[in-house]
Amino acid sequence: MRTLNEIINSNIGWFHFITAVLAMITGTIVLLNKKGTLFHKRAGYIYVVSMILLNVSSFFIVNFGGFSLFHFFAIISLIAISGGMIPTIKKKKNWLAYHFYFMNWSVVGLYCAFWAELGTRFVGNMQQFWWMVAAATIITSVLGSIVINKEAKKLNLR
Numbered sequence: 001m002r003t004l005n006e007i008i009n010s011n012i013g014w015f016h017f018i019t020a021v022l023a024m025i026t027g028t029i030v031l032l033n034k035k036g037t038l039f040h041k042r043a044g045y046i047y048v049v050s051m052i053l054l055n056v057s058s059f060f061i062v063n064f065g066g067f068s069l070f071h072f073f074a075i076i077s078l079i080a081i082s083g084g085m086i087p088t089i090k091k092k093k094n095w096l097a098y099h100f101y102f103m104n105w106s107v108v109g110l111y112c113a114f115w116a117e118l119g120t121r122f123v124g125n126m127q128q129f130w131w132m133v134a135a136a137t138i139i140t141s142v143l144g145s146i147v148i149n150k151e152a153k154k155l156n157l158r
Contacts, residue, residue: 108144
C-alpha cells in the first residue's frame with residue numbers, strides 16, 4: 001500500500017488535498033444539518049473558501065499534459081459556488097432555492113470528483129478507470145438527488 005507522501009508529491013498537491021478534505025467535511029456537515037443557523041453559515045463559509053482554494057489550486061496541477069476534463073469540472077464547480085453564493089448576497093426573488101440547489105449540487109459534485117481522484121490514483125488502466133468513475137458518479141448523483149429532494153421538500157422548495 002502506498003503512503004500519502006508517495007501519492008501526493010508536491011506542495012500544491014498537499015494544499016489541494018487539505019482543502020479537498022476540509023471541503024468534504026464542511027460540505028457534508030452543511031448538507032446534513034439544519035439550514036439558516038449561525039453554525040450553518042459559519043460552516044458554509046468555510047466550505048465556500050475551501051472550495052474556491054481547492055478549485056483554483058487544481059489549475060496548478062497538470063497530470064494529463066495540460067488542460068483536462070478535471071480542470072473543466074473545476075470551472076463548473078466555481079460556477080456552482082457562485083450560483084449558490086450570489087443569490088444569498090443579492091437576496092432577490094427565489095434566492096433561497098438558487099442557494100439551496102447550487103450549493104447542494106456543489107457538494108455532490110465534490111464527491112463525484114473524489115471518486116475520479118481515487119480512480120486516477122488507484123485504478124490501473126483507463127478502461128477500468130472510466131467504468132469505475134462513471135459507476136461511482138452515477139451512484140453518488142442518485143443518492144445526492146434523493147437527499148437534496150428530501151430536504152427541498154422539507155424547506156418547501158419543490
